[in-house]
Amino acid sequence: AGADALESPASPQLVLPANLGDIEALNLGNNGLEEVPEGLGSALGSLRVLVLRRNRFARLPPAVAELGHHLTELDVSHNRLTALGAEVVSALRELRKLNLSHNQLPALPAQLGALAHLEELDVSFNRLAHLPDSLSCLSRLRTLDVDHNQLTAFPRQLLQLAALEELDVSSNRLRGLPEDISALRALKILWLSGAELGTLPAGFCELASLESLMLDNNGLQALPAQFSCLQRLKMLNLSSNLFEEFPAALLPLAGLEELYLSRNQLTSVPSLISGLGRLLTLWLDNNRIRYLPDSIVELTGLEELVLQGNQIAVLPDHFGQLSRVGLWKIKDNPLIQPPYEVCMKGIPYIAAYQKELAHSQPAVQPRLKLLLMGHKAAGKTLLRHCLTEERVEGCPGGGDKEKCYPPSPPPVSKGIEVTSWTADASRGLRFIVYDLAGDESYEVIQPFFLSPGALYVLVVNLATYEPSHFPTTVGSFLHRVGARVPHAVVCIVGTHADLCGERELEEKCLDIHRQIALQEKHDAEGLSRLAKVVDEALARDFELRSASPHAAYYGVSDKNLRRRKAHFQYLLNHRLQILSPVLPVCCRDPRHLRRLRDKLLSVAEHREIFPNLHRVLPRSWQVLEELHFQPPQAQRLWLSWWDSARLGLQAGLTEDRLQSALSYLHESGKLLYFEDSPALKEHVFHNLTRLIDILNVFFQRDPSLLLHKLLLGTSGEGKAEGESSPPMARSTPSQELLRATQLHQYVEGFLLHGLLPAHVIRLLLKPHVQAQQDLQLLLELLEKMGLCYCLNKHKGKPLNGSTAWYKFPCYVQNEVPHAEAWINGTNLAGQSFVAEQLQIEYSFPFTFPPGLFARYSVQINSHVVHRSDGKFQIFAYRGKVPVVVSYRPAKGVLQPDTLSIASHASLPNIWTAWQAITPLVEELNVLLQEWPGLHYTVHILCSKCLKRGSPNPHAFPGELLSQPRPEGVAEIICPKNGSERVNVALVYPPTPTVISPCSKKNVGEKHRNQ
Incomplete structure (x- = not known):
């Protein structure tokens, strides 16, 4: 009925059926009514409950007065009431529950105070600036909701309501509470959210019956010392206030079960928090907490622990005792111990890590991931060779420099390449250097290698750089890294400095520096403006936002707005850490290279920038990693789970402890182990170098190179299948030509449409892939990475390598798909009328x-x-x-x-x-x-x-x-x-x-x- 009402211009008329005399409850909600049906009072002699919510009433219908002698519950919420009518209110003398919320009432009639039986009253979401004095006469009132109105002080009339058990005055500008609020001794639940309170009076602490208290979104900096007298308190929300110290008055509240202190300015948590032994929920997110007390592990009943957005680096020992925690949030902390990857997996993994650390000797692994990024021909590969290749020690800056050059020009980049570089043997500092290909065809896989805790070197060719090239050579890369890895550390290196004049070099470096600053300023100001719009929307009530289609965030809930605001704040607080100035480098000058190497080492060893470099791991986990990369298993593409389990036993890890170690090695990028994939969970992909080589095969768009690989793959094909295959007869020239033509067609189909059959993929990947099982596992892995999908694989049926076709969407060249009957590209074809x-x-x-x-x-x-x-x-x-x-x-x-x-x-x-x-x-x-x-x-x-x-x-x-x-x-x-x-x-x-x-x-x- 509601839909029909809103779609028709005239207000609907409801006709009540006969014989309603015995009805005790009637719901006429959602009908668009402006008046109640005629004869309502005379027809409903037994009515106790009347629901008129979500209609269009501007006043209480006079007919409601006829029901006054027996009506006990009335709901007129979500209407357009601007007045109630004194006579109608006076007649409702038996009323026990009255809901007037979500209307437009500027005031309440004095006659409301005469409803002596009233127990529940809801006048929230109206426009009340004050309450009538007569309200103090409602001696039986147990629940009162006055939230989201326009009160400017706590209504003193309420202090007379001795039976009141639940009171909500949130989202009113009270700015303070009366000292004698202690008169409300029966109060069990009190909502004071967003009431602009700066302090609480001492009398507040005499509300000895309080069980739930909401004080979030105020300006509180401290609690009265007597607050600890509220011994019946079970739930307390102090989020979004100004507390810099954990309120000591909370510590004696032994019955507390839920405590929310999110979004304050706390720097520590007292060890005496262990006294809150009944605590089930503890939210401390978005503060400035640097460490947790050891005693927190004694809160063994905890079910929710939220710590995200702090500065916690180390979790206390025995943290696994908090085994009941189901809701666990820890991200956005500079965690070292346990490592971030372990903490993100949850309490059971933290427990396993700490147990393993106790069993075995700890080991420090100083190894940092270094990523070289930049446009094609920026000089990344040459720079990598110059940095990582051994040089003659003691080569003087002005002496015979020939010994310091790379022995021969480095090869052209082959795609993504990985090199291990021991930058300082005396300090044991090693880099894993990823040279990311600048060719656009590799863009789909580059993001896989952008990770937190890495040092990013953005390489710019200064010889060809022009200010107009900044967006493509610098700006877009910074946006990309910032989007993938917020707060990442980026160093800008300018290559080919020897091809620039002194003044030209200085001008180009300054221009890059200036444009980076401008881009950052533009982005930050844009985000700040957007955050301000969210703040303005939050300042308006949800009802007001929902009533105005032109308003920003029309209809959006406060919860979603707060989530949006938190994201903007996160983006503003986690800008890139861009090291300045630009470092110009000539790879033929060892002084330049030494300066760059010293810069990279000094940044890498900075504990505040790269805390993970100094993390401690169980020795058995490190041994397990090393065993995976020793012969003979180092040469294999993958290991079975049982192969890894046998290596685990050599490292001193029993089967039940292996899972946590493999999970950590996966999370930290040392190997791939997908415990959540039915197709892959029985295998461990430990040879990442070979996997990267395989990825490079797919993302080289050179047709002649692809055809050459296929032709190489077809030669000796019979041997690759094993002894069971008969030896192949020598092909005739015509057969060779036919085969070459077919393979050429496959290459064309791949580069135009992204299509390849499985048997041709196998030819491409020789010698990486030998057995059919290798191919199937690899294709499952590529599918999981989102790089391709099988066109004709049916669920539950085995993959047939000879017939399965795979689609690589990044290779599709035609702008739009083939025409379909139901659509012509932008508009619906022949369907728009229905x-x-x-x-x-x-x-x-x-x-x-x-x-x-x-x-x-x-x-x-x-x-x-x-x-x-x-x-x-x-x-x-x-x-x-x-x-x-x-x-x-x-x-x-x-x-x-x-x-x-x-x-x-x-x-x-x-x-x-x-x-x-x-x-x-x-x-x-x-x-x-x-x-x-x-x-x-x-x-x-x-x-x-x-x-x-x-x-x-x-x-x-x-x-x-x-x-x-x-x-x-x-x-x-x-x-x-x-x-x-x-x-x-x-x-x-x-x-x-x-x-x-x-x-x-x-x-x-x-x-x-x-």
Whole structure:
């Protein structure tokens, strides 16, 4: 009935059926009523409960007065009440529950105080500046909600309500509490959130019955000493205040079960916290806590422990005693002990690490990951050779320098290459140097190698650099690293300095320095402006935001806004650490190289910049790692889990302790072990160098090189299959030509459409892949990494290497897919008169993650059928429902990149379109979690605007996707077209989508840490 009411211009008239005399409860909510049906009072002689919520009443209907002698509950919330009517209120003398929330009441009538039986009163979300004095007469009132009004002081009338047990006065500008608030001795639950309180009076501490107290979002710096008298307190929320020290008055509250101190300025936690022995929930996130007391492990009943966003480097010993903790958040701390990777896995892994450390001798591993990035021909490979190759010791700066050069010019980059470099043998400091290829074809795999705790060297060719080249040679790389690894340390190195004049060199280095500062300033100011918009939206009540379609964050919940604000704050607090100035280098000058080497060493040894370099590991874990890289297993592509278990026994690790060690080695990027993958969990990929060589094969776009590899692979093919295969007869020239032609066609198909059959992949990968099992495992691994998918693999059926075809989306060249019957590229074809279009759009103002669209197209393959791929678009079906995924690169500097997911259906069947796109939205959200420093926005495009063909459709906030549909609302207004209304089913999904699915993990997060 609610939907019909909102869609029709006239107010509906309800006609009550006869014989209602025995009805005791009547719900007329969600009907758009402005008046109650005639004869209501005479027809309902036994009515006790009347619900009129979510209608259009401007006053209490006079007919309600006829029910006054027997009505005990009345709900008129979510209406348009501006007044109640004294006569109607006076008549409701038997009322026990009255709900007037979410209206527009500026005042309450004095007659309210005459309702002697009233026990529950809710007047929240109105416009009350004061309460009537008569309210003090409600001697039986137990629950009162006055939150979200316009009170400017605590109403003294309430102090007379001796029976009051629950009171909510949150979100009023009280600015203080009366000393005699102690009169409310029966009070058990008190809400004072966002009441602008700076202190609490001593009398507050006499509220001895208090069990739950909400004091969050105030300006409190301390609690009265007598606060410890509140011995019945079980739940206390002090989040978002100004506490610099942990309030000592909390420590004697032995019955406390939930304590929230998030978003304060605490620097430590007292050891006496162990006295809170009944504590189940402890939230200390987003403070400045540097360490935890050893005694915290005595809180063995804890079920929730939230510590993220602090400065904790070391967790206390025996932390595994907190075995009941289910909700555990520790990210954004500079953890060394246990290592960050162990802590992120959870309490059981921390327990296993600490137990292992106690069993074996600890070992320090000073080894740092160094990544060389930059455009093609920037000089990365030459720089790597000059830094890492051995030189004649003691070569003087001005002496015979020939001995100091590389013995021969280094080869051209072969893709991504890894080198181990002992930078200082005396200090045992080693770098693992990753030379990331500058060619665009490698962009899809580069992000796997960008990891926290690494030193990034951005290499710029100063000889060819021009100020206009800054966005592509420097700016885009900084955006990319900042999005993938917030707060990363970046050093800018300028190569080919010898090809520049002295003044030219100085000007170019200064220009890079100046433009970096300008880019950082622009980005930070933009984020600050966006954060301010969120603050302004939070300052308005949710009801006000939901009533104005033109308001920023229209309809978005406070919870989602706070999440948004926290993300902006995170982005602002975790800017890149860019070392200045630019270091110009000539690889032919050993003085330049020595200066660069000294700079890298001094940065690497800085404990505050790279705390992980000094982390301590169990000796058995280090031995296990070393054993994996010793002959004969070092040469193999992979080991079975049992092979690793045998190595574990040699390292002193029993089978039950092996899992934690392998998990750590995986998380820290030493090897790959996917315990969550049915297809891969029985195998350990320890030879990362060979895996990188295999990846390089796929991302060289040189057709002659690919054809050469295939021709090499076909020679001696019979031997590779083993003794069971008959020896091949020598091929004739015509057969050789035919084979070469076929292979050439395969190469063409790969470079144009990303298509390769499994048997040709096997030829490409010789000699890396020998056995069929190697090939199958490798293809499973590539699929998990999001690099390819099998076109014709059916669930539950074994992979047939001779017939399976694989698609590598990053190679697809045609701009749009082949034409489909239901769509012509942008608009619905022949369907617009019946179909409504759903379109979710992701917008990326600063940077679009490289390779994201290609990897996303792999991730969604399990959800779709009958797909057709283009370079920037995918047409497919979810069951019988069409979906289209589109990527639109930015057309100019001020334009964002966008990625959209769309479907269509008739309005009655729009749930099928939601069912089609929701899993695709959630898959994209999972991938975007790999980019914690990325700023992007999500919007739901207005279906009415899309149907009109508007070039700039209105965009509803994407946060609405994670919120339930508003109760009783059938339509919402599109502000782009005046008063045009959009059905709520076209904006809100039937059930909220998952914002941050934490159960799904991507290989990208695993592979990249070293």
